[in-house]
Amino acid sequence: MGSVPKEIPKTMKAGQWDPAQNKIVINTIPVPIPGPSQFLVKIRSASLCHSDILAIEQATKPVTLSHEGVGHIVSLHPSVQTSSGFSVGDAVGFLYILGACFECAGCMIHNLHCETGHQLLQGFTTDGFFAEYALVDVHNAAKLDEGVWDMERASPVFCAGITSFHSVDSCGLKPGEWFGVVGAGGLGQISTQYAKAMGLKVVAIDVADANLAETKKLGADAVFNSRTNPDYVAQLKELTGGGCHAVALYTNAVQAFRAAPPLIRLGGTMMVIGIPKEPFPVSAMDLVMGHYRIKADCTSIPQRMQKAVDFTAKHGIMPNVEIRGGLEALQGMIDEMRAGRNAKRTAIVFE
Numbered sequence: 001m002g003s004v005p006k007e008i009p010k011t012m013k014a015g016q017w018d019p020a021q022n023k024i025v026i027n028t029i030p031v032p033i034p035g036p037s038q039f040l041v042k043i044r045s046a047s048l049c050h051s052d053i054l055a056i057e058q059a060t061k062p063v064t065l066s067h068e069g070v071g072h073i074v075s076l077h078p079s080v081q082t083s084s085g086f087s088v089g090d091a092v093g094f095l096y097i098l099g100a101c102f103e104c105a106g107c108m109i110h111n112l113h114c115e116t117g118h119q120l121l122q123g124f125t126t127d128g129f130f131a132e133y134a135l136v137d138v139h140n141a142a143k144l145d146e147g148v149w150d151m152e153r154a155s156p157v158f159c160a161g162i163t164s165f166h167s168v169d170s171c172g173l174k175p176g177e178w179f180g181v182v183g184a185g186g187l188g189q190i191s192t193q194y195a196k197a198m199g200l201k202v203v204a205i206d207v208a209d210a211n212l213a214e215t216k217k218l219g220a221d222a223v224f225n226s227r228t229n230p231d232y233v234a235q236l237k238e239l240t241g242g243g244c245h246a247v248a249l250y251t252n253a254v255q256a257f258r259a260a261p262p263l264i265r266l267g268g269t270m271m272v273i274g275i276p277k278e279p280f281p282v283s284a285m286d287l288v289m290g291h292y293r294i295k296a297d298c299t300s301i302p303q304r305m306q307k308a309v310d311f312t313a314k315h316g317i318m319p320n321v322e323i324r325g326g327l328e329a330l331q332g333m334i335d336e337m338r339a340g341r342n343a344k345r346t347a348i349v350f351e
Helices: 051-058 160-169 186-197 209-217 232-240 254-259 284-288 302-314 327-339
Strands: 011-018 023-030 038-047 069-076 091-094 133-137 141-143 178-182 201-206 222-225 244-249 264-272 292-296 321-323 345-349
Touching: 011 327, 023 327, 038 091, 051 327, 069 133, 091 133, 141 302, 160 186, 160 302, 178 186, 186 201, 186 209, 186 345, 201 209, 201 232, 209 222, 222 232, 284 292, 327 345
Parallel strands: 178 201, 178 244, 201 222, 244 264, 264 292, 321 345
Antiparallel strands: 011 023, 038 069, 038 133, 038 345, 069 091, 091 141
């Protein structure tokens, strides 16, 4: 059981991006009150994702960043006190949508498609998890065993980790087959851990030696720097006996998408995870002739989350994350990510 304050304060500190000042500001804001189907969580740790840069670019008013968090329940709305299975003190991880119905046809694809139109994306259209307390919808939450989960390092699981699990699992590969990781940053690193736990062989491709070194430490069988090694495609094909059975793109660099097809063996899969800012070319003839197929995945919906959470706990998988301190570390974390200097995921911890 987590440490629960005897009395919930009225205000809290939050790390907010202020577009007027073009920087992080640590503001004092009200502690939110849970509404129907919600509970209040005392955040233990929250982490920075590349998607937070999109939130910064789109912000028109101060918003609390982060859609990756874990913590402990401190209060529940009466509507979930008896029927949810959750209790005050439970350690929980959670996804980041509020206001959705979680039941309509749109929600079965992604909760941002909810037909009610009431959905809010935490860290983007409403406040996220770089705060001492945050609201969580009961549909989005999973209990965590603190004997298994490191609550200081676990926050990236609840976006990056779940996305990474789905990206590997959805390829439908068999043990011993080759999985290609294109983009060996935070997503690629945790995907490497999932792939190895599923019995796959992993080859990682990136332009940063630091990222490749971290991925190698986490179990990658081989790594290639596509910028400095002009022969990497031929070497990869020789290593894998004709190319990877699946290649997942964990980068938004359109050049990586253009370069991916030659890495895939005949009949293999291109798994799209990163979102380039411009279209990437696809040959209809390649698809029709079965040279490769294209799939995509994401954090997805709560109904798919538990499989990822259970697998993560069973195999002791934790993100490759660096704890940076408290809210005062946020600006430096953002500056590093925007400059492309992060070799690991970064997170902050609340006492």
